[in-house]
Amino acid sequence: MLNRQSPTSLLEFEKVGRVFRTDAGPVHALKGISLTINVGEFVCIAGPSGAGKSTLLNIMGCLDRPSEGSFRLAGRDVGGLTERELATLRSLAVGFVFQDYGLLDSMTTLRNIELPAEYAGVPVKECARQAERLLRFFDLESRKVHFPAELSGGEQQRVAIARALMNGRRIILADEPTGALDSQASEQVLSLFQELASQGNTVVMVSHDSSVANAAARRIELLDGTVVSDSGAHREAAVPARSSLTMLQRTQTAWSAVAQAMRLGIESLRAARLRTALQVGGPVLGVASAIALLGLADGTYQASLKVVGSMGVDRVGIGQLPQPGLATLDTDDVRSIEGLDNVREVTSEQIGMMLVQRGGKDAVEAQVSGTQQKPDFMRTLWPLAAGRYVNRQDGEGMSQVAVIDHTLRDRFFAPGEGPLGEWINVEGVPFEIIGVLAPHPIMQEEPYRSRPSFPPFIFVPFATGKEMLFRDGESMGIGAYVEDIDRLEETASDIRDLLIRRLGHENFVVSTDRLLFGTFRDSIRSRITFLVAIAVPALLAGAAVTMALMLGAIRQRAQEIAIRKAIGARRGDIMRQFIAETCLITLAGISLGVPLGFFAGYVVELVLDAPSAYEPWYIWVVASIAFASALLSGILPARRASALDPVAVLSRE
Ligand code: ADP
Helix, strand or coil, X not given: CCCCCCCCEEEEEEEEEEEEEECCEEEEEEEEEEEEEECCXXXXXXXXXXXXXXXXXXXXXXXXXXXXXXXXXXXXXXXXXCHHHXXXXXXXXXXXXXXXXXXXXXXXXXXXXXXXXXXXXXXXXXXXXXXXXXXXHCCCHHHCCCCHHHCCHHHHHHHHHHHHHHHHCCEEXXXXXXXXXXXXXXXXXXXXXXXXXXXXXXXXXXXXXXXXXXCCCEEEEEECCEEEEECCCCCCCCCCHHHHCCCCCCCCCHHHHHHHHHHHHHHHHHHCHHHHHHHHHHHHHHHHHHHHHHHHHHHHHHHHHHHHHHHCCCEEEEEECCCCCCCCCCHHHHHHHHXXXXXXXXXXXXXXXXXXXXXXXXXXXXXXEEECCCHXXXXXXXXXXXXXCCCHHHHHCCCCEEEEEHHHHHHHCCCCXXXXXXXXXXXXXXEEEEEEECCCHHHHCXXXXXXXXXXXEEEEEHXXXXXXXXXXXXXXXXXXXXXXXXXXXXXXXXXXHHHHHHHCCCCEEEEECHHHHXXXXXXHHHHHHHHHHHHHHHHHHHHHHHHHHHHHHHHHCHHXXXXXXXXXXXXXXXXXXXXXXXXXXXXXXXXXXXXXHHHHHHHHHHHHCCCCCCCCHHHHHHHHHHHHHHHHHHHHHHHHHHHCCHHHHHHHC
16 A cells, blocks of 8 residues: 555655663663655764664664554555565565675675575566666675675775666665775765666665765754754655565575575585584594494394304204104205305214224224214314314225324324324224314313313214214204304294104104293394494484584674575574575485595594494485484574574674
8 A cells, every 4th residue: 555645655654763672671772753765865864873873764664563553564564464475575575784785605796696596486587587687786796706705995885886776676775884985986886876876776774974975965964862862855756656666575486595504504514614514523423433333233143143043043943853764964954054045154973982093002982973064163162282173075085094182192193193185984884084074163162171081082074974873864953053043043933843854754853942042132233232322322412413503603604594584584494594505414424434434434443353244224314314413403494594683783793
């Protein structure tokens, strides 16, 4: 609705008061101000410091609202508008020009000028087109890709004025615009304002410098929040006020809002390299330590599996039951068990007490084992003192070779006499000694060490033993070692099914050490849970570091945020940008933290000899937790930043 009195009255104050509530009590910055500024006027508001000039300007710029009375912009009462509507009005109707130019250091000339249109939801191409036109008008084309720090004061102020005119805005509100300029640049700015006003733009400038004030056609003097003199409206433009407010609707899709937040986020992260590097540090350390811890947890698990292997917990035992007349287990059964899923290794043996003799010495009763265990596996169970283990070729060739333990060596041979290549008789069958076993490791430990003695032990090839020493089916034993210990029982029942199919009857027992396994699993799981439980807080700590630095940066960035708001950013724009920054920081942290974590795990493995193992899924789990926690922790700083009151920040300057 337009003002009834005059179609050209653009900024109308009616008994406007503005009270600031401070700790020291209320401050009446404006008291009963009534005045009207028309379209196309160039007005200077003068007065001493603290007179209320900036407060008046902020109300004109829709950054602030009167505490009492009414302020109308082109006939529209601003007092009743929401914060969001005020932001839209700022981006589409009024442009601010500050004493210190208020340009964003992270952006080039072109980007600074474009920004209000971007916040107004204008498509990127259209933003650039409008900005290029203003660049030409203000003779700034050669400075297009320069950053503010590379421009002179006069140039920066021209960029700020160009920015104020973006979006077809025709009201310029300038707070001491020449305060930081030399006289030549000041004159240039003032004549620009005169030119703009003559073209139908409205310029309101605050200055306490009388030579500057003289450039304006109208001068309004403030003192203690009231108007003490007003030279009166000079110019009655033929332009109706309504044309100064073009479209007031902001249209922007969700996607373009996100893309905009990302673009603005990248710009400000890139501009503040040190701060960004510090912020990235949090997630880098969190992600890296989580990855390293998971690797160590899994490494511990794998290493424990090996230990368990040596304890025999991962073993499915298959024992022959003596039932005459039925088919018994043989080497083909062993081969077929080897083919089963989850079976890592199969050993088979027959054991019996037999008389062993050498030369003229007394016969000794010894435990003889016909074995089919692979030498590599034997080595982990019972080390050699000399020679070699029996192997499959020995069995296939029916070789009469044997490995004896150290007690038999001591009994049959004098110290210094080499037993390798010598012969012994087992139940009257001659065997050549090819290896001597060291004392069994477990016999070195309590309670076995203090036991009197175990019978002497001899290994012979399984096939040779079966053919020459053992009766058919006699105490045949098969051990199947599993890959995945969690599936031990499942594999045991697969073996049982397989053997029933092969033999046609169940004259064997399949057994596992379930109790031992359960104990093992519980202890391993608690260790792994412990390591994983440290990994999660490490990730959260990473997110907390980012949040703390973000919160800290808001104070530093208050000026920047206030400027963004002054040129039309809404709360949502600021919020989205800060969340976008957190996301980008976290993504950077993840992509650096993952390789660093793998590397750290590798170093720990090398230096501390702690085993580690890595799976690709760690990356997804760690990255998702890191990202989710960053998003959550990014909300608080983003809310703080978006809630910042630009008036309070700008008045602090
Ligand atoms: P000028 O621009 O003429 O120097 P201001 O409009 O900045 O004057 O301030 C007018 C009065 O209002 C001063 O006393 C100032 O301290 C006070 N004031 C301005 N802004 C705030 C604010 N955000 N909070 C509290 N007091 C304020």
